[in-house]
Amino acid sequence: MNDILATSATRRDTLQRLLGAGALALPGVTLPLGARADEATARAFESQRAAHPWTQAYVGVQADVAAMPMTLHGKLPTGLHGAFLRNGPARHALGGTRYHHWFDGDGLMQRYTLGAQGITHEGRFVRTEKFVADTAAGRPMSSGFGTFLADAKPPTGPDSLNTANTSVVKHAGELMALWEGGSAYRLDEKTLETRGIKTWSPDFAGVPFSAHPRIEPDGTLWNFGVSAMAGRLAIYRVRPDGVLATATTLPVPDIAMVHDFAVTEKHLVFLLPPLVFDVARMKSGTSFLDAHVWKPQLGLRVLVLPKDALDKPQWFDLPAGFVFHIGNAWEDKDGVIRLDCMRASDAWNATTGLKELMRGHFAIEEFAQLTLIEVDLKAKRARQQVLPQRSEFPRIDPRYTGRRHQQVFAALRLSPGDRPGYDAVMRHDIGRGQTDHYRYGADVMVEEHLFVPRPGSTREGDGWVLGSALDLARGRTLFSVFEAQRLADGPVAQAEMPRLMPFGLHAIHVPA
Amino acid sequence: MKLTHLIAIAAVSACTGGTAAALTLTVEITNARSAQGTVNAALYNEESTWLKVGNAVQITKVPSAGDKTVLVFTDLAPGRYALSSYHDENTNGKMDTNVLGMPTERYGFTGSPTMGPPAFGEAAVDVQADTTLRVTLR
Numbered sequence: 258m259n260d261i262l263a264t265s266a267t268r269r270d271t272l273q274r275l276l277g278a279g280a281l282a283l284p285g286v287t288l289p290l291g292a293r294a295d296e297a298t299a300r301a302f303e304s305q306r307a308a309h310p311w312t313q314a315y316v317g318v319q320a321d322v323a324a325m326p327m328t329l330h331g332k333l334p335t336g337l338h339g340a341f342l343r344n345g346p347a348r349h350a351l352g353g354t355r356y357h358h359w360f361d362g363d364g365l366m367q368r369y370t371l372g373a374q375g376i377t378h379e380g381r382f383v384r385t386e387k388f389v390a391d392t393a394a395g396r397p398m399s400s401g402f403g404t405f406l407a408d409a410k411p412p413t414g415p416d417s418l419n420t421a422n423t424s425v426v427k428h429a430g431e432l433m434a435l436w437e438g439g440s441a442y443r444l445d446e447k448t449l450e451t452r453g454i455k456t457w458s459p460d461f462a463g464v465p466f467s468a469h470p471r472i473e474p475d476g477t478l479w480n481f482g483v484s485a486m487a488g489r490l491a492i493y494r495v496r497p498d499g500v501l502a503t504a505t506t507l508p509v510p511d512i513a514m515v516h517d518f519a520v521t522e523k524h525l526v527f528l529l530p531p532l533v534f535d536v537a538r539m540k541s542g543t544s545f546l547d548a549h550v551w552k553p554q555l556g557l558r559v560l561v562l563p564k565d566a567l568d569k570p571q572w573f574d575l576p577a578g579f580v581f582h583i584g585n586a587w588e589d590k591d592g593v594i595r596l597d598c599m600r601a602s603d604a605w606n607a608t609t610g611l612k613e614l615m616r617g618h619f620a621i622e623e624f625a626q627l628t629l630i631e632v633d634l635k636a637k638r639a640r641q642q643v644l645p646q647r648s649e650f651p652r653i654d655p656r657y658t659g660r661r662h663q664q665v666f667a668a669l670r671l672s673p674g675d676r677p678g679y680d681a682v683m684r685h686d687i688g689r690g691q692t693d694h695y696r697y698g699a700d701v702m703v704e705e706h707l708f709v710p711r712p713g714s715t716r717e718g719d720g721w722v723l724g725s726a727l728d729l730a731r732g733r734t735l736f737s738v739f740e741a742q743r744l745a746d747g748p749v750a751q752a753e754m755p756r757l758m759p760f761g762l763h764a765i766h767v768p769a
Numbered sequence: 770m771k772l773t774h775l776i777a778i779a780a781v782s783a784c785t786g787g788t789a790a791a792l793t794l795t796v797e798i799t800n801a802r803s804a805q806g807t808v809n810a811a812l813y814n815e816e817s818t819w820l821k822v823g824n825a826v827q828i829t830k831v832p833s834a835g836d837k838t839v840l841v842f843t844d845l846a847p848g849r850y851a852l853s854s855y856h857d858e859n860t861n862g863k864m865d866t867n868v869l870g871m872p873t874e875r876y877g878f879t880g881s882p883t884m885g886p887p888a889f890g891e892a893a894v895d896v897q898a899d900t901t902l903r904v905t906l907r
Contacts (some may be wrong), residue, residue: 414907
C-alpha cells in the first residue's frame with residue numbers, strides 16, 4: 258500500500274521552492290529550515306537582552322496574567338471608574354520558536370480596573386483558533402503576518418492565522434478583540450473569556466474586519482477590511498444596536514496595506530500607502546508582509562467614498578509615504594476634508610524595523626510624524642503638511658469623531674536615546690499649532706494614551722488622558738491619569754506594579 | 770501456521786495483484802472542524818472533467834467523523850486520480866463561501882495543497898495498486 262501524506266509533500270515542495278530561490282542560506286544541516294530560522298531569531302534576541310533594557314518590552318509572556326493590585330499615588334477621579342482595556346501581541350515565542358515580527362504574537366487582553374479601591378491589573382490571552390492549536394502543539398503551527406514557517410500547516414482561511422492581537426472595541430454591549438486580517442473575536446466582558454468569532458452576516462463570514470472601527474457620536478460603527486487575495490475592500494456599517502446595516506465590497510486596484518481609516522459626516526477616507534500586495538509573491542512561499550512590494554511611483558493614494566454612494570470612489574494623490582494611524586477627519590463647508598495622521602516617508606518600520614526588534618536590534622531610521630492633510634473635493638486635489646512631532650497612536654476626544662476637532666493626543670518621541678518607542682505623551686492643538694507634553698523620561702517606554710471625556714461636559718478635550726508605560730530601569734509598569742488640558746503638570750494619579758508587561762497596542766476605556 | 774500464511778497471501782492477492790482492474794482507493798480526510806454534517810468528495814481521472822462534479826468517476830458522501838473520516842472508492846481501473854472534497858458542515862449540499870468567494874467550509878484536494886484550487890495535474894496521484902491517501906482539509 259502506498260501511504261502518501263499531503264502534509265509531507267507540502268513541506269518538501271516548500272523547502273524546494275525556498276532552496277531554489279536561494280532565500281535561505283544558513284549553516285547546519287540537521288534541522289528543518291523553518292526551525293533553524295526561528296531559533297536564530299530567538300538566539301539573536303537573547304544575545305542582545307543584557308545590553309539593551311528595552312528588549313524587556315518584547316520578551317512576551319507565556320500565560321494569562323494573574324490579577325495584581327497596583328500601588329496608587331494620588332486619587333482617581335470618580336468619573337473615571339471603569340475599565341481600561343489594552344490589547345497587544347504578547348506571546349512572541351513558543352517552544353523555542355520566536356516570531357520574526359512584533360505583530361505575530363498572540364493577543365493578550367489586559368485590563369486595568371479603576372475603582373474606589375484603586376487600580377488592579379490582569380491579563381488574559383484571546384483563545385483564538387491559532388492560540389489553541391499552537392498551545393496544544395507546543396510550537397507555532399502556522400505562519401503569521403510577518404513570519405513564514407516553511408513547515409507550517411496550510412491555512413484554512415484568514416481566521417486560522419488570526420491572533421486577535423491589535424485592538425479592542427465595545428459596541429452595542431459586545432466586547433471584541435480585533436485583528437485586521439480576519440474576524441473580530443467576542444469576549445466576555447466580566448471574565449475576558451473568549452466566546453468565539455463574530456460573524457456579521459453569513460455572506461461576510463471570515464471577511465476581514467479591521468482593528469480600527471470608527472464609532473460616530475450617534476453610536477453608528479463603521480469599519481473596513483482589506484482582502485488582499487481578492488483585491489477588494491470590504492465596508493461595514495453597524496447600527497448603534499449592533500445590527501449590520503450595510504456591508505459591501507469594492508475592487509481596489511493595487512490593493513495596499515491599510516491599517517486605519519477615517520469617517521467624516523459625509524465620507525469615508527482611506528490612505529493607501531504604496532505597499533502593494535503581490536499575489537505571485539505570496540504563492541511563491543513568503544509571509545503575508547513580505548508578499549507586499551514598496552512601489553513609491555504610486556504615491557500615497559487617498560480614497561474617498563461617499564457614505565451614501567460607496568460604489569462611487571474618488572481618488573486623490575499625495576507624495577509616497579506610509580501611514581499606520583489616523584487621528585480624525587472632518588470636512589468644512591467648502592468641501593475640504595481635513596485629516597491628521599502619523600506619516601513616515603516609507604514603510605521601513607513596518608517591513609524591517611518591527612522585525613529587527615524581535616532580534617533585539619534597534620536602528621534609528623525615520624519615525625512617523627504628525628501630518629495634516631487637506632483633501633479638496635471640489636478642486637480635486639490633496640496636499641499635506643508634515644509637522645516636526647515624531648509621534649504615534651493618535652487619539653481624539655471621541656465625541657468629535659468625524660466632526661471638527663482641534664486636539665490630538667499621542668505618544669511622543671522626544672529623546673529616549675538608542676531605543677525604540679516613545680518617552681512622552683502630548684496634546685497637540687491643531688488650530689493654534691501648540692503642543693503640551695509630559696515627558697516620563699528616557700527609561701520609560703510610553704504606550705498609547707487615551708482621552709476620556711469628563712462626564713457631563715461637552716467641550717472638546719475636557720477630561721482626562723490615561724495610559725500605561727513601561728519603566729524599563731525599574732522593571733515596573735505604570736498607569737497614569739492626567740488632566741487633559743494640563744499634561745505638563747504631570748499625572749494627577751499614577752499607579753505602578755512590579756512587573757513589566759509586553760509593549761501593547763490599542764486600548765479603550767469602558768465606564769463603570 | 771502454514772495455513773494462516775497462505776490465507777494472508779490470498780488476501781493480499783485479492784486486494785492487489787489478483788484483481789488489477791478493480792482497485793480500492795481509501796482517502797483519510799483530516800482536520801474537519803467538527804463531527805457534524807458530511808464529508809463530500811468527488812474523484813476525477815482526467816483534466817477535462819476536473820471539478821465538474823457531474824462528470825466525476827465516483828462521488829461519495831460520508832457522515833463526518835471529526836478527526837478522521839474515511840472514504841472508500843472501489844472498482845477503480847489503474848490510472849491517475851484526483852480528489853476534491855469538502856466538509857458540508859450544515860448539510861446544505863454545497864460548499865459555502867463568503868462574499869469574496871472564500872470558502873467558509875473546509876475543503877481539500879489530493880496532491881500538494883496550493884493557494885486556491887489546484888490543476889488536475891497538481892492534485893492527481895498515480896493509483897496502480899490499492900492505495901491510501903490522506904487529505905488535510907483547509
